[in-house]
Amino acid sequence: MPALLEMQEFYAGYGPIEVLKGISIEVRPGEIVALIGANGAGKTSTLMGISGCLRPRRGRVLWESQEIQQLPAHEIVRRGICHSPEGRKIFPRLTVLENLQMGAFSRRDRAGIERDLVHAFELFPILAERRTQAGGTLSGGEQQMLSVARALMGRPKLLLLDEPSLGLAPMIVVKIFDVVRKLNQEGMAILLVEQAARMALKLAHRGYVMEIGQITMVDKAAALLTDKRVQDAYLGE
Amino acid sequence: MTPPLLVAAVDTSSGWQTFLQYALIGLTNGALFALVALGYTMVYGIIELINFAHGDVFMLGSFLALALIGAMAKYLGWNWGEPAMIGLGIGLLLVVVPLFCAALNVTIDRVVYKPLRRAPKLAPLVSAIGVSFVLMNVGLLWGGAADRHFPDLVSRQSVLGETAALSFTVKDLMVVAITVPIMIALTLFVKTTRLGKAMRATAQDPLAAQLMGINVDRVIGATFALGGALAGAAAVIYGLYINTVSYQMGFQNGLYAFTAAVLGGIGNIPGAVLGGLVIGLARSLGSGYVGERWTSALVFVILIAILVFRPAGLLGSRTRDKV
Numbered sequence A: 001m002p003a004l005l006e007m008q009e010f011y012a013g014y015g016p017i018e019v020l021k022g023i024s025i026e027v028r029p030g031e032i033v034a035l036i037g038a039n040g041a042g043k044t045s046t047l048m049g050i051s052g053c054l055r056p057r058r059g060r061v062l063w064e065s066q067e068i069q070q071l072p073a074h075e076i077v078r079r080g081i082c083h084s085p086e087g088r089k090i091f092p093r094l095t096v097l098e099n100l101q102m103g104a105f106s107r108r109d110r111a112g113i114e115r116d117l118v119h120a121f122e123l124f125p126i127l128a129e130r131r132t133q134a135g136g137t138l139s140g141g142e143q144q145m146l147s148v149a150r151a152l153m154g155r156p157k158l159l160l161l162d163e164p165s166l167g168l169a170p171m172i173v174v175k176i177f178d179v180v181r182k183l184n185q186e187g188m189a190i191l192l193v194e195q196a197a198r199m200a201l202k203l204a205h206r207g208y209v210m211e212i213g214q215i216t217m218v219d220k221a222a223a224l225l226t227d228k229r230v231q232d233a234y235l236g237e
Numbered sequence B: 001m002t003p004p005l006l007v008a009a010v011d012t013s014s015g016w017q018t019f020l021q022y023a024l025i026g027l028t029n030g031a032l033f034a035l036v037a038l039g040y041t042m043v044y045g046i047i048e049l050i051n052f053a054h055g056d057v058f059m060l061g062s063f064l065a066l067a068l069i070g071a072m073a074k075y076l077g078w079n080w081g082e083p084a085m086i087g088l089g090i091g092l093l094l095v096v097v098p099l100f101c102a103a104l105n106v107t108i109d110r111v112v113y114k115p116l117r118r119a120p121k122l123a124p125l126v127s128a129i130g131v132s133f134v135l136m137n138v139g140l141l142w143g144g145a146a147d148r149h150f151p152d153l154v155s156r157q158s159v160l161g162e163t164a165a166l167s168f169t170v171k172d173l174m175v176v177a178i179t180v181p182i183m184i185a186l187t188l189f190v191k192t193t194r195l196g197k198a199m200r201a202t203a204q205d206p207l208a209a210q211l212m213g214i215n216v217d218r219v220i221g222a223t224f225a226l227g228g229a230l231a232g233a234a235a236v237i238y239g240l241y242i243n244t245v246s247y248q249m250g251f252q253n254g255l256y257a258f259t260a261a262v263l264g265g266i267g268n269i270p271g272a273v274l275g276g277l278v279i280g281l282a283r284s285l286g287s288g289y290v291g292e293r294w295t296s297a298l299v300f301v302i303l304i305a306i307l308v309f310r311p312a313g314l315l316g317s318r319t320r321d322k323v
Ligand SMILES: Nc1ncnc2c1ncn2[C@@H]1O[C@H](COP(=O)(O)OP(=O)(O)O)[C@@H](O)[C@H]1O
Pocket: A014, A019, A037, A038, A039, A040, A041, A042, A043, A044, A045, A046
């Protein structure tokens, strides 16, 4: 099966500092792929590279076999890659509803947007209760749900999730991971960046391990979970 | 250097009456400042740039309005004596001049500011000052160094009747009748439309806006267009109201409008309106009770006093509130 997304030998950085040194990652249709690694390894930068917010110095990103690495970010969203970024990045003074509407900005199918809005409220009922409240007034967990729901409003074929568990109570993390599993069962491909490596690898089909700008391991998630090096470095055993 | 204050001959026989008359004049003037202030505040809200050239776009708009009035009389045989013609002519100016100012403002952004989007904040700021000087010199070439008379097309008859205690002329009414609907329309636009929401989203978090599929460059362009159009409308009203235009008016009025934007909380749309009204009032009451020559000093004393107690401005929140 051809890959949905292929990042090939991707080099990028900020100013003189190179933080991605030849990253190659692929996501196949229907897959959950986990990307794990220590703080500062370059996971967030990798997702930004896919989304068109960090330009490569070398390398390519193929989406459904077409190069997208030079497309502006808003074009990439239109093609079906939606991103729930690190730190949630909710619009603090837009209401919950307006935040969700912004998630659907690239779409014009009113009826479809309306349906997906209902669906988002079904996935996260608390957001329906808070729909007229400003995004900035939500709790951390609620903001994370809003961030995921907002990305879903773009109707992604591939959902990029950057540390959805960061700073949240375990119960809420479980809830969010449940939603991720459900979305995947409905056919959505997911690239999940996590520091909570064990949970991520339990959920994922495959995983990549990233260290200071390079991919050092790639394997089936189950295999990574039992790998001695991964256990020592990321699973705290 | 002070812009002419629009104080009609105020009858000073009764204390209250005098105060109300000054207040009325102040609010009318303030509405005009507010229109210009909105352009500063919207652009700041979205790219955190104080667009010093904004006042000069306003100035060039008034020069265009002046030229168009002359051209309509000369080439179209427009008779400016007839009320219907005046109404139609003003309507036409309120379309053409805002379009011109919008296009000019967008062009400035594209050519000068856009290449500096990722540069340190100081670079576009200094460039904005440079553009301001360039435009001022364009105005100097176009209109000369002397003050130009702007045709006095709108009646000075009081709409309250000649015997009423307060004077509120057709001219005053024109200012209110044009500025208030524009400000209401702008508020509704930013609150309810797709583009308006995209503007607010971009102002609050440009990176997240990009990730939502918002074309941030286009939204910034639209913001410059809207700000320019407001300045264009203000330019037409200013010319018709004050009847004197000069190449320096952009600097002078721009300073007041910018002050209004800061006073209200820069980046905040209702704040710019409130700031404009406060400054209009301060100038009018100041010149009435303290003396014309103290007006500018008074305005800035008020600005400093307010910023000491509310550093983010009257309506600005402590977290940066933008657009
Ligand atoms: N906007 C930025 N400017 C400069 N350096 C950055 C920026 N963002 C990230 N970095 C640096 O790039 C490296 C990788 O960061 P990041 O992609 O955020 O890693 P991770 O998500 O794995 O923690 C880090 O060393 C970080 O300091």
